[in-house]
Amino acid sequence: MSASVPAALPISGTESVETQPPVAISAFRAFLSRLNDSLRNSLSERRPWPELADRSTFSKPESFSDATLRIRKNYSYFRVNYLMVIGVTLAFSLIFHPFSLLLLLGLLFSWIILYLFRPADQPLIIFGRTFSDRETLGILVIFSIFVIFLTSVGSLIISAIMLGFGLVCAHGAFRAPDDLFLDDEEPAATGFLSFIGGAASNAVTATVPTISNTRI
Numbered sequence: 001m002s003a004s005v006p007a008a009l010p011i012s013g014t015e016s017v018e019t020q021p022p023v024a025i026s027a028f029r030a031f032l033s034r035l036n037d038s039l040r041n042s043l044s045e046r047r048p049w050p051e052l053a054d055r056s057t058f059s060k061p062e063s064f065s066d067a068t069l070r071i072r073k074n075y076s077y078f079r080v081n082y083l084m085v086i087g088v089t090l091a092f093s094l095i096f097h098p099f100s101l102l103l104l105l106g107l108l109f110s111w112i113i114l115y116l117f118r119p120a121d122q123p124l125i126i127f128g129r130t131f132s133d134r135e136t137l138g139i140l141v142i143f144s145i146f147v148i149f150l151t152s153v154g155s156l157i158i159s160a161i162m163l164g165f166g167l168v169c170a171h172g173a174f175r176a177p178d179d180l181f182l183d184d185e186e187p188a189a190t191g192f193l194s195f196i197g198g199a200a201s202n203a204v205t206a207t208v209p210t211i212s213n214t215r216i
Contacts, residue, residue: 046080071172077180086164094162100153
């Protein structure tokens with residue numbers, strides 16, 4: 001009697017596939033890391049605050065053109081400090097209006113969770129209905145318009161920015177920039193307005209290949 005040889009079972013290649021961390025988490029961590037680095041680099045360019053508040057340098061401008069020239073020179077020198085003043089003014093305005101702050105945070109996290117860092121292979125499902133990327137984007141845009149223009153958030157943000165801008169212009173107009181040593185060639189974009197865009201673009205550039213691979 002010949003012994004029967006059991007048939008060889010096929011080996012599936014799917015068992016060797018290693019699990020990878022979610023794309024959204026890695027992309028969000030890369031964004032926060034680059035944002036933190038850019039923030040530190042921008043804050044390192046701020047001028048000393050005692051130099052900003054030196055009373056001996058304040059004087060009345062001779063004319064409107066002189067005030068405009070002072071504002072332009074002081075802004076070139078105290079750019080980061082001025083942007084911090086506007087940012088602090090906006091932050092205090094939101095803190096004293098907690099309802100507007102909660103609405104703004106809800107809008108921000110809605111964009112982050114539902115669109116920016118949501119994996120491309122995971123559709124948005126709400127109440128058993130699947131939404132495409134275009135439908136999700138449209139819902140977020142409508143929600144953003146509602147929060148900013150139909151609630152107190154928009155007017156609060158505009159008022160806080162205008163208040164901070166007024167403080168910056170008043171300081172720049174009454175501070176004589178004669179003691180400032182301005183460089184002839186300055187960076188085109190520095191400060192808080194540039195590090196956000198730079199960090200976001202770098203994070204998106206770093207994560208686009210990974211997201212595109214998940215869609216294939």
